[in-house]
Amino acid sequence: MNIREEFGDLDIYLFDQLLKGRIQPAMKILDAGCGKGRNLIYFLRHGYQVFAVDADANAVDAVRKLAAQLAPTLAQENFHVAAVSALPFASEQFDLVISSAVLHFATDEAHFHHMLDEMWRVLKPGGIFFARLASSIGIEAHLQTLGERRYRLPDGSARFLVDAALLHQTSARLQGRWLDPLKTTNVENLRCMTTWVLEKC
Template identity: 35%
Template sequence: MTHMANGMHEPGRSDDAGPARTSWPRYGVDAPGFVSTLGAAAAAFGLASVRWRRGRAVTAAAGALLTAGTGIYLHTTLRGKLAIWEKELDRAGLKGDEELLDLGCGRGAVLVAAAERLPDGKAVAVDLWAGKDQSGNRPEITLANAAAAGVADRVEVHTADMTALPFADDSFDVVTSALAIHNIEPPELQYQALDEAMRVLRPGGRLIVADFWFAARRYVAHLGGDSTLRPLGPGYWYGSPLLGINLVQATKKDSRRT
């Protein structure tokens, strides 16, 4: 598969599987209401700095900061997160025959990238399809993105709650989640979602979760054991490092071993 360096598929190029594509996945914008508010605030401060003499330097600086934050946010949601997930899925060293579950898949950015690496496996996803979490968040759009990427034959989507997954114990080799678990309230239910993820993993299976650093720290504390935490850098900042993303990883131990 041919990929651009930023993790987006390159239009007009063919790959080993067939001719060049004529349609491409569209993953929308994360938390569209938040970035709209951020952009509106940037515009308001910028306008105020032009109209007001008193406090002009302060309002101009605030406007510049908010404008920069809006740009960083849009880069992350449209390109940065895609590039980082491409790298992390490559780093996971998938053999190609795994069964993978993506929690809170949204429009399928992680789901599709994973499915591309599973020619003999399956990528399954669950979501409750909340539009406030991602623009145009609907299962038919996720399936359309999978079809556009040429992986519809190995993708399944389900409407399901992460805290009560409709799958048997030990069903998956990998469970992923991108910026979804923190949306569950109260935090105790976030831990329940993590427990559900570990339940459906097979022994030796891996949990890979990207979420805000303050939530990710709690996940690691809950998971314990050999779980790890790693910042994913400026490419995954939602406006500033205050909303930076960390990666949590854990492996399910085989309870039969002593």
């Protein structure tokens, strides 16, 4: 097997969910904020029911092309230009919702909750919510405050940053069951990326 061809640039913590056996073939998956689809290559190759949205039409176009190549029987209508805060799907239909490097583009806390509530709405009971997002966890002393939970990071970017308290409060509000503890990767004090995985009860 050519690992690179098989998995592409799949996020390492999403790969961890695969290794744990939580993402089973034939599951219905939504990548909310899919970019060019780096996290979808394995799922497209292996018969998962893949859906994706992104606000950027070029990104959705790239994912449509990827799907046409790797999963030609999948409907092109599965891929939409849409905001995560207004998903064009009925409620409770996905087994897995992926939010990879998207929630830290929230403009403020209301927008963050709005995006989350939409992703939660379309998740089936028993479904998995997988998020990787920038956080302040571990780099608090290196941040410049710009506004409500918005910060300038040492790498120069401006982001909406969560902390552990907000993720715990939000998980309780959604009544999500923690599947893993929070895990945060600190990239040389330039930025921190946190992995947050919940099951919808």
